Amino acid sequence: MNRETCLSFDRQDPLASVRDEFVLPEGVIYLDGNSLGALPRQTLPRMTQVIGEEWGSGLIRSWNAAHWIEAPARIGDKIARLIGAQAGEVIVADSTSVNLFKLLAEALRVQPERHFILTEASNFPTDLYVAQGLIELLGGNHALRVIERADIERSLDGSVAVLMLTHVDYASGEIHDMRGLTAAAQKFGALVLWDLSHSAGAVPVDLNAAQVDLAVGCGYKYLNGGPGAPAYLFVAKGLQGAIQSPLSGWMGHTAPFAFEPEYRPASGITRQLAGSPPILSMLALEVAIDLWLRVDQQEARRKSMALGDLFIKLVDETCHDLGVEVASPREARLRGSQVSLRHTEGYRVMRALIDRGVIGDFRAPDILRFGFSALYTRYVDVFDAVRRLREVLTSRAWNRPEYANRLPVT
């Protein structure tokens, strides 16, 4: 496998031209779209219009005239098409953590005889934190049962209110069997809530086909919505009568401008809104979703798997004796759009690599993550990234004192 071969892959890549839809800095190989997606080329022109015209000239009128008021549902409907949901099943609101809180609270409320939230130890920590906070708020009648990944199915029983899992593991990139686990939990009458933060835009998701009950997900990773972009949540149509929201703010009221003293939830998914949505961040997200809707998702998946396979092959070939090991599934179909490596000095290695223009990220205690975006990562980027990784490892460039200091965000 040499560089020329990778360049030829790029020439044959049916998605190669999509890279031109992004603004990417010169001299940087960006393999951290799993943490913050790159900037779509249309985002800045659109935001210039939103800020200058819609806000600046339209002012308050833009809630109607520029359809801001419809944005959470409109963008939700667009995201629905990316994750196998129907229109009216997804809405954009708040953050993933806050959305998780709403849906977990409702999953417990509608099943008062069931006391457990079941999840796995390797779930994204904020999902565990949110569940812990909710349970503490509810005063001790519920518990979070945290089990190992291998024990999920055998831990299901009639006491589980909701099985809460992240579809693609943030650290290893391993994919859960969404359909199988959903069915297994539902057999015991439990609801199933999937966190799609590392799935949407990374792997095909079909919530309706898997008969998923509830889901949440983030807008700023593979979806490219911008830093801290608003999140989304999904409630299956059949559950929308039962599932309300404990965060009963005015935007979720059936008549927000009637200013009634009593809360009456809006019908359907709209009741999941709480306060006024951050329109600038939300409309930046929409640009990115519109771009995704022009891409063949199966093609994107094929390319994502090929990029990951290439990365692993090159690491095996060139770095096998240098202290790194592959921490992701080697079989592409079991893996999201990232490959993780382990190295005992992972933090320093990543710092050194970033200084050499290859941006991935580090996750404690020892994981180097490399994310591949089918929309803008090239095969030659993968080749060059592994070559520089090898240079960092062979030269021990990571062993400089400046890399010992932890940055706030790592």
Next chain:
Amino acid sequence: MNRETCLSFDRQDPLASVRDEFVLPEGVIYLDGNSLGALPRQTLPRMTQVIGEEWGSGLIRSWNAAHWIEAPARIGDKIARLIGAQAGEVIVADSTSVNLFKLLAEALRVQPERHFILTEASNFPTDLYVAQGLIELLGGNHALRVIERADIERSLDGSVAVLMLTHVDYASGEIHDMRGLTAAAQKFGALVLWDLSHSAGAVPVDLNAAQVDLAVGCGYKYLNGGPGAPAYLFVAKGLQGAIQSPLSGWMGHTAPFAFEPEYRPASGITRQLAGSPPILSMLALEVAIDLWLRVDQQEARRKSMALGDLFIKLVDETCHDLGVEVASPREARLRGSQVSLRHTEGYRVMRALIDRGVIGDFRAPDILRFGFSALYTRYVDVFDAVRRLREVLTSRAWNRPEYANRLPVT
């Protein structure tokens, strides 16, 4: 009072030049900054930099290099200077509704022997809705006691956990005696939570001088942070050990990048963060706050009162027999930075007025709101606005069929 006199007021206005710091559309008199503040001139250049350079080129590195990670606390510290709080007492996060939920939940949790949230019937409805949702979530051991404005003091007793009030009434603009009511509630051992959504940027607020416990507020009204700008919350220093957050997301963890399985709240106000903040909307807010910090707030208050007094005087002089009555306190010191009028066909009148270039808003059932921003409203704007209001009323232009249809946002 004639137009020339108003123009001379503008020439003498020490804040007149601040208007140049805003982008305002031609031919529009904007009196709805109490609902969505106007666009500061620096916002678009700054957002161009944030999107193009910080996100586009800096990518994930900008969480450290562009100090995104510090934005919630940094902007919170700036807002603190506008509302009489100390650094470390305010943080920018989520929406006003969600922040209210967090603080109400904690106010109840830390006082388990007290069962009531006390509030007034004319509070902003979302504040009532949030309290209702929280109480329902907690399962019936608490109640929301909603009383008339005149009955607040006499309704205080040892069963009240928290007195929740909006400082400036959204409909009438009437200001509560923050210091007096705070002291009255604290005498009974209750906590006091103020919603500052219609106060910050409208009237001087000194939370520390009034010894306020808790507060929330919105960024997109008088503060000019942009549509749906993130909100803020305040927890007095002395309470920060006790007050946690039921929305225990990773950004409020003491070590968010340690990825520990157990939630451990950060110290101080930082624990009030939940999920990743919407950076674009947040940094737009910062531009507006930076502008506010360059303005003498006492001067702004003087001008705001003069604008309101002028408006009332002109309405009295020219519209007294046309079906409108003043619904705000006539005494400027009792009034926020708005004047409300009542008209039985208020919705239609406002629609007709907006079509004639005077933008205020309508609040059910019969309130026309006119907000004055000391930063960009001119005396001559007030004069022209009332003249057009008189035209709409005398011509009965509001009686056209197209104004009968309600828009989604009114």
